[in-house]
Amino acid sequence: MTASIIDGKLIAEQVRGEVAEEVTKLIAAGMPRPGLATVLVGDNPASHVYVKSKRKSCEELGIESYGFELPATATQEQLDSLLVKLNADPKVNGILVQLPLPGHLDEERALSLISIDKDVDGFHPVNVGRLAMKRRDPIFVPCTPAGCIVLLQRSGCKLEGKRAVVLGRSNIVGMPAALLLVRENATVTICHSKTQNLPDVVREADILIAAIGRARFVKGSWVKPGAYVIDVGINQIEDATKKSGHRLVGDVDFDEVKEVAGAITPVPGGVGPMTIAMLMRNVVRAAKAASKK
Ligand code: GUN
Numbered sequence: 430m431t432a433s434i435i436d437g438k439l440i441a442e443q444v445r446g447e448v449a450e451e452v453t454k455l456i457a458a459g460m461p462r463p464g465l466a467t468v469l470v471g472d473n474p475a476s477h478v479y480v481k482s483k484r485k486s487c488e489e490l491g492i493e494s495y496g497f498e499l500p501a502t503a504t505q506e507q508l509d510s511l512l513v514k515l516n517a518d519p520k521v522n523g524i525l526v527q528l529p530l531p532g533h534l535d536e537e538r539a540l541s542l543i544s545i546d547k548d549v550d551g552f553h554p555v556n557v558g559r560l561a562m563k564r565r566d567p568i569f570v571p572c573t574p575a576g577c578i579v580l581l582q583r584s585g586c587k588l589e590g591k592r593a594v595v596l597g598r599s600n601i602v603g604m605p606a607a608l609l610l611v612r613e614n615a616t617v618t619i620c621h622s623k624t625q626n627l628p629d630v631v632r633e634a635d636i637l638i639a640a641i642g643r644a645r646f647v648k649g650s651w652v653k654p655g656a657y658v659i660d661v662g663i664n665q666i667e668d669a670t671k672k673s674g675h676r677l678v679g680d681v682d683f684d685e686v687k688e689v690a691g692a693i694t695p696v697p698g699g700v701g702p703m704t705i706a707m708l709m710r711n712v713v714r715a716a717k718a719a720s721k722k
Pocket of ligand 1: 572
């Protein structure tokens with residue numbers, strides 16, 4: 430059996446189209462353009478690339494973006510006062526602090542300072558807490574895990590009652606992905622570096638989300654035939670056949686797993702494009718909610 434490939438680029442393009450349409454409707458109704466503030470601290474090259482793509486995506490969809498950069502030596506007070514200013518700015522509907530922050534800054538404090546109504550990353554502890562509770566609704570949920578759920582739903586995967594396994598328990602992907610799956614009535618197991626008999630646990634999964642940051646870690650023999658496999662990993666490996674000398678692979682051994690799974694996301698072109706599309710959707714939701722206040 431060869432898995433069908435879940436085309437993240439295509440599904441992200443659909444979501445982006447829906448967002449652009451919403452923006453057009455808001456403007457036609459006389460509302461201000463939705464606005465996203467990005468906060469980038471220091472010179473992590475990957476963070477610079479991510480923020481640039483987020484701002485480009487805003488531009489493409491008719492969303493204003495306001496870029497703020499602080500040096501790697503910025504103090505907590507400088508970061509805090511920027512966030513307080515952005516909370517008070519009506520042009521700014523969403524605030525995104527690109528992670529990781531330089532080690533001397535307090536990430537938890539920064540994320541807690543963002544108004545929950547502007548927390549388009551879904552990382553504020555109140556939004557995370559609500560995500561974890563029955564009969565509570567977070568205002569926003571984190572973009573990458575939300576993108577994983579949309580990929581599953583739009584490729585025909587029914588989540589209710591299914592056995593789901595999440596590899597990884599990070600704040601950004603693994604834990605919120607598990608919580609979202611629970612909210613969809615899946616039966617969820619979270620695996621991590623201390624999990625025993627990992628291949629046996631993974632073999633139980635009708636739905637597997639891999640987010641551990643280890644290149645081609647999940648092998649074909651670990652996967653239940655017909656399973657849906659969502660690969661969140663982005664790992665650089667050496668590849669002498671490439672001009673750059675390297676290429677990107679996921680946490681799943683794609684060549685092996687595609688022969689067993691029912692559906693699988695590729696890397697690149699799977700989960701990656703969804704993260705920004707979901708962020709854009711959150712910004713427009715924030716703008717709509719602000720206009721009703
Ligand atoms: N760093 C890695 N992923 C993310 C994300 O989704 N949002 C932010 N703010 N930082 C990140």
